[in-house]
Amino acid sequence: MILPLRVELMKLRATGLTYGLLATAVGLSALLAVLAAAQAGSNVAPLSTASGLGTVTTTTGLALLLAAILGVTVASGEFRHQTATLTYLSFPDRNRVLAAKAMAAAAAGAVYGFAAGVAATVVGLIAVAIKGDSVALSAGTLLAHMGGAALGAALLAAAGVGVGSLVRGELGAVIGTIAWVVVIELIIGGLFRSIQPYLPYTAATTLAGIKLGQSLLVVRVAAGPQPLPFAAATGLLLAVAAVVAFAAALATVPRDIT
Amino acid sequence: MAVIEVNGLTKRFGSVVAVDHLSFQVDEGKVVGFLGPNGAGKTTTLRMLLGLVEPSGGSAKVCGAPYRELDNPLHKVGALLDSSHAHPRRTARTHLRLVATSAGVSPAKIDDMLALVGLSQAADRRAGEFSLGMRQRLGLAAALLPEPEVLILDEPANGLDPQGVHWLRELLRKRAAEGQTVLVSSHILAEVAQTVDTVVILDRGRLVTESSLADLTASTKTIVRVRTPKAADLAAAVTADGADAKVVPPDRVEITGSTPERVANLAADRAIPIVESTTETPNLEDVFLQLTADSGPQGVPS
Numbered sequence: 001m002i003l004p005l006r007v008e009l010m011k012l013r014a015t016g017l018t019y020g021l022l023a024t025a026v027g028l029s030a031l032l033a034v035l036a037a038a039q040a041g042s043n044v045a046p047l048s049t050a051s052g053l054g055t056v057t058t059t060t061g062l063a064l065l066l067a068a069i070l071g072v073t074v075a076s077g078e079f080r081h082q083t084a085t086l087t088y089l090s091f092p093d094r095n096r097v098l099a100a101k102a103m104a105a106a107a108a109g110a111v112y113g114f115a116a117g118v119a120a121t122v123v124g125l126i127a128v129a130i131k132g133d134s135v136a137l138s139a140g141t142l143l144a145h146m147g148g149a150a151l152g153a154a155l156l157a158a159a160g161v162g163v164g165s166l167v168r169g170e171l172g173a174v175i176g177t178i179a180w181v182v183v184i185e186l187i188i189g190g191l192f193r194s195i196q197p198y199l200p201y202t203a204a205t206t207l208a209g210i211k212l213g214q215s216l217l218v219v220r221v222a223a224g225p226q227p228l229p230f231a232a233a234t235g236l237l238l239a240v241a242a243v244v245a246f247a248a249a250l251a252t253v254p255r256d257i258t
Numbered sequence: 259m260a261v262i263e264v265n266g267l268t269k270r271f272g273s274v275v276a277v278d279h280l281s282f283q284v285d286e287g288k289v290v291g292f293l294g295p296n297g298a299g300k301t302t303t304l305r306m307l308l309g310l311v312e313p314s315g316g317s318a319k320v321c322g323a324p325y326r327e328l329d330n331p332l333h334k335v336g337a338l339l340d341s342s343h344a345h346p347r348r349t350a351r352t353h354l355r356l357v358a359t360s361a362g363v364s365p366a367k368i369d370d371m372l373a374l375v376g377l378s379q380a381a382d383r384r385a386g387e388f389s390l391g392m393r394q395r396l397g398l399a400a401a402l403l404p405e406p407e408v409l410i411l412d413e414p415a416n417g418l419d420p421q422g423v424h425w426l427r428e429l430l431r432k433r434a435a436e437g438q439t440v441l442v443s444s445h446i447l448a449e450v451a452q453t454v455d456t457v458v459i460l461d462r463g464r465l466v467t468e469s470s471l472a473d474l475t476a477s478t479k480t481i482v483r484v485r486t487p488k489a490a491d492l493a494a495a496v497t498a499d500g501a502d503a504k505v506v507p508p509d510r511v512e513i514t515g516s517t518p519e520r521v522a523n524l525a526a527d528r529a530i531p532i533v534e535s536t537t538e539t540p541n542l543e544d545v546f547l548q549l550t551a552d553s554g555p556q557g558v559p560s
Contacts, residue, residue: 007360014352015345077345085310086343086400089335090360092309092326257310258302 001100004091008104012074021070022112025063029116032059033123040127047124048133050141056124057142058209060149063116064201065181067109067153071160072177074105075248076170084257094253098165102158102245109157110150113208117146145209148230152204155237159200162244165252186213193224200240203233261286261408261439262307266316269302269463276302278463279316284441289434291450292443294460295550300443301339303460304412308337320408332361336401337410343397346386350377350396353385354403361404368403375399376425390417398429409433409440415449427453447546461550474545482513482521485534495524509533 012018036044036056045052075098078084091097121142128135160177167173181201189196190213196202197212206212206227213224228236262284269277277299284290294300305311307318309325318324321334328334344353354368372378375395380388385396394417401409415423430453433440444450447457457474459466467474486492489511493503501516513521518537525532 003360003362007356010356010359011345014348014356016347081345082340083343083345085339086357088310089308089337090332090357092328092331254312256305256312258305 001096004096004100005103007090008074008100009107012104012108015077017073017077018070018108021066022108022115025066025112025116026119028062028066029060030119030123032062033057033120033127035059037123037127040131046133047128047131048136050136053124053128053136054141054145054209055211055214056127057117057121057137058145058149058211059120060113060116060145060153060208061205061210061214063112063149064153064156064204064208065178067105067112068156068160068163068177068181068201069174070108070112071102071105071157071162072164072167072173073170074101074157075161075164076168076173077164079168080170088257095249098161098245098249098252101165102161102241105157105161106154109160110154112157113149113151113153114146116153117149117208121146141209148206149208151234152207152237155234155241156201156204159237159241159244162241162248165248166244189213197225197228197233198236200237203228203236203240206230206233207237259286260284261321262441263319264303264307264316265318267303267306267313267318268315269299269306269311270314276463277306277313280460280463280465281316282458282465282468284439286439287434287437288456289430289440289442289454291447291454291457292441292460293447293450293457293546294443294445294466296445297462298445298460298550299463300445300460301412302463304337304339304410304441304443308335308339308410310339320410330362332357332404332406334406335408335410336404336406337412338394338397338401338414339412343400344385344393347384349382349384350388350399351381353396354399357400357403363404371399371403374402391419391422394418395422398426407439409438409442411440411442413443413445415444415446423449447543459546459549466549479514480517481538482516482518483536483538484511484513484521484525484532485509486511486525486530486532488530491528492521492525492530495528495530496521499524 033056036059037047040047040052044055047053047056078087087097088094125135163177164173167176185199185201189199189202207230212227260283264283265281267277267280280303292300302311306313307320307325321328325331325335350372351368354371355365358365358368372381375398377392377395377399380392385393388396394414398414415426418426430440430442442450451471454471456470458468484492487509489505489509493505493511496503496513496516502514504512506512518535
C-alpha cells in the first residue's frame with residue numbers, strides 16, 4: 001500500500017490543480033473572514049464575543065468543498081487525461097489504487113482545511129487586534145476549529161475520490177458535487193433543518209466549528225437544530241466515505257479501461 | 259517456453275463480438291507481429307492481456323500468470339497502448355519519475371532513457387505540448403525504463419515520421435538481438451515485416467493465421483497470367499492438370515497452383531498459342547490483404 005500511496009502523493013505534488021485549489025481555498029477563506037469581520041456588530045455578532053470571533057475564524061466552508069472537489073478530480077482526472085491505463089498497469093489491484101487515492105486525497109484535503117483554518121484565524125485575530133478587543137476564544141478552541149477543518153476536509157476529499165471513481169466524467173462529477181452541497185445540503189437542508197446535521201458536508205462543517213447552515217456565505221441563520229457532536233459527525237463522515245468507497249470499488253474493479 | 263499465452267480469449271461489447279475465441283502464444287525471445295486491419299480486435303486483445311479489459315471468456319497470461327496477478331508488473335511487462343498516457347500538464351521528466359517510482363527504478367536512469375528515445379531536449383516540456391510522435395517516444399521510454407522482460411506495443415509507429423519509424427525498427431531489432439520478447443501490433447505488415455520473427459494475423463476478432471514470416475511467404479501462390487486466343491481451352495487443360503484457372507475475358511487466364519513452365523508445356527501439347535505470359539508472386543503485404551480481404555469497419559474498439 002505504501003508504494004501506490006507514494007505515487008499518488010507524487011502525482012498530487014506534480015499537478016498544478018492541487019496548488020491552484022489550495023490557493024483558492026486559502027484565499028477565499030481569508031476573504032470571507034475579512035467580509036465577516038467587516039460585518040461584525042451588524043450581520044455578525046461583535047468580535048468581542050465568542051460567537052462573533054468564531055464566525056470569522058471558521059470561514060472554511062468553501063475550503064471543505066474544494067477539498068471534496070480535489071478528491072473528485074484525483075479519481076476522475078485519471079479518465080479525463082487517460083492516465084488510468086498507466087496507473088492500472090503499474091498497480092493492477094484496483095482496490096489498492098482506490099485506497100491509495102483516498103489516502104492521498106485525504107492528506108491533501110487535511111492541508112486544505114488546516115491552511116484555510118489558519119488563514120481565517122489569522123484574519124480574525126488581526127481584526128480583533130485592530131478593534132482592540134480581547135480574544136474571546138481560547139487557543140484550544142481555535143486549534144480545535146483548525147484541526148476540525150483539516151479532519152472534515154480530509155474525509156470529504158476521501159469521499160470525493162469515491163464519487164470521482166463512480167462518475168468518470170470529471171466535469172459532471174465536479175458539478176454534481178457542488179450541486180449536492182448547494183442544492184441538497186444548503187437549500188433543501190435549509191428548508192428541512194432537522195435533517196441538515198446528518199448531511200455529510202454539513203457534518204464536515206460541524207467538525208470545523210462552522211455554525212449550522214452558515215458554511216458558504218457569512219449570513220445570520222435562524223436558530224435551528226443542534227449540530228452533531230464531534231465524534232458523531234466524524235463517524236457519519238467516515239461511514240459516508242466508506243460507503244462511497246465500497247460502491248466505487250464494486251464499480252471500478254470490473255470496469256474496462258478502453 | 260511461452261511467455262504470452264492466449265487461450266480462447268473472447269470479448270463482447272453488447273451484441274458485438276470484438277474478439278472471438280482467440281488463441282495464440284508467443285515464445286520467449288521472439289518478436290511477434292500482431293496484425294490486422296483497423297477494428298480487428300488487436301487493441302482489445304492487448305488490453306485484455308494487460309488486465310485492463312475484462313474478458314467475456316477465455317484466458318490471457320503473460321509471464322506465466324494473468325497480468326493482474328503479477329508482482330511488480332512493470333518489471334515483467336513494458337506496454338505502450340495508444341500513446342504515452344502522460345498527464346498533459348506534467349513534463350516528460352516528471353512523467354518518467356512517476357514511472358520510476360511505481361516500478362522501484364532509480365530516477366538516475368531517466369536521463370539515459372530520455373536520450374535513448376530522443377527526448378533529451380524536451381525533457382522539461384509538458385507532455386500536452388508534444389506531437390503524437392513525441393508522445394509515442396515518451397510512452398516507449400516509460401515502457402522501457404523498468405527494463406521489462408516482455409514488451410507489448412500497440413501500433414507504436416503511429417505518429418512517427420519516417421525517421422522515427424526507422425528509429426523504432428532499429429530499437430526493436432536491438433531488443434530482439436538481446437533476446438527480449440516483443441509483441442508489436444500494427445495494421446501495416448510492411449511496418450513490422452523487417453523486425454518480426456512470426457506474425458499473428460487477426461480479422462474480425464478471429465485468428466486468421468499464426469506463422470513465421472518464411473512460412474507465410476512460402477504459402478503464397480504464384481499466379482501465372484497468360485494471354486491466349488484460346489483462353490477456355492487453356493483453362494480446361496490446366497484444370498485437368500490439377501491447377502486452378504480463371505478465365506478473364508476476353509483472352510486471359512489466371513492460373514494458380516502451377517508453374518510457368520508447366521503451363522507452357524500444356525499449351526504446347528495442345529497447340530494453344532500463347533501471346534503473353536507473366537508470373538506474379540505476391541509480396542507479404544498482398545498476402546496480408548488477401549487474408550483480411552473481407553474485413554470492413556467493425557464499429558467496435560479495436
